[in-house]
Amino acid sequence: MNSLDHPTLRQFLAVAEAGTLRAAARRLNMSQPPLTARIRLLEERLGARLFDRSVKGMRLTAAGAALAEDARALLGGLARAEARVRAVAGEAEPLRIGFVSAALSAALQDLLRGLSAKAMPAPQLQEMTTPQQLEALERGTLDVGLLHPPARRLDDFEVRPLGRDPFWAALPSSHRLARRRALRFAEIAGEPFVLFPRAQGPALRATVESLVKDAGADLNVVAEAARAHSQLSLVAGGLGVGLVSRATAAQMTIRGVTVVPLKDTAERLFVELHLLAEPRTMAMLAKLIPLGRKGGK
Structure with missing residues (x-):
């Protein structure tokens, strides 16, 4: 076995991403013992410990993280090469x-x-x-x-x-501000918010926090949702106010939600x-x- 052959790299990445041998084995549709043996053999042949093992699972060591980065690049390059060959051969996918x-x-x-x-x-x-x-x-x-x-x-x-697109306020249609033609951010800063998870947009989330602080309030996030449709559905339920890009607002209509432009945040609060x-x-x-x-x- 070549230490870094295609199947071995796929199995190594599955363990790295799943965090446990059991979950990785399920993902690969194989039993756990041969996967365990393959990972141990890989470590032996490379002469490096790739995972820190604990009762909580498998975490990459520094050597493992380096291999994971290169493995993704190698496998991605192979997949793109295959697609390119098929395209040249007239079998474009x-x-x-x-x-x-x-x-x-x-x-x-x-x-x-x-x-x-x-x-x-x-x-x-x-x-x-x-x-x-x-x-x-x-x-x-x-x-x-x-x-x-x-x-x-x-x-x-x-x-x-x-391009970039400014964010507008998404309000429950029964909200006291829902009939306004435009709002200043300070008018909603003290409201409970329905937002995207911090990990999904840390810089944008920091901007929201800064705007709330500038308005003299503390950010109160009552719910998070990764998808705009989910966020707006929670707003429609009266859970809080949300922020939605102008383009998304134009394309997505949710009953019970009224979107109002924000007139003082276009240079700070936008999505690219x-x-x-x-x-x-x-x-x-x-x-x-x-x-x-x-x-x-």
Whole structure:
């Protein structure tokens, strides 16, 4: 067995991501003993301990984290190479596109219209958070990501900014401020909030906290939801007020929710949308939709 062959790297990553041998074995559809033996043999052949083992599960050591980073890059490169060979051979497969809910407006629609106009196969679409898309792009299970600016950059991928969109206030329709044409953020700063999880957008969450503090209030988050539809559903139930991008508000109507523009936060409270793809895919996409200026890697 080659220490770093394809099956071994897949098994190693499954353990790293699942956190336990049992969960990884289920994911790989194999029994646990051979997986345990394969991981131990990998460590022996590399001469390094890849996991710290405890009753709580398996955690990567520094050596293991280094291998995980390279393994994702290697497996992703193999997957992209396979797709490229098939494309050259005339067996082009549908693009696998991940998108955040904010991309449901013009960005995704423009992309789908461009693919349709070129008679390309219908893409495989999946709504995913930004971290989920980054992992899928690295592993080669996703070709295109429509996501918020990532906290980390991916080597060998190009980034194109697709613009920014301000956030507006989402209020229960029975709320005392719901009939206003526009609001200052200070008017909602003391309200209970329904927000996205901090891990999903730490910089944006910090901006919200700063705005609330500037208004002389303490941020009161009563619920969190990763998807805009879920957030708005909780707002409709009267749980609190939310924040939704202008584009999302235009595309998504939830009964019991009234969206009101915020007139003093456009320069601080906004969502950006980026497109990530490897260079050849990006070059193809640039012929289909306007992608704006080129971003860095």
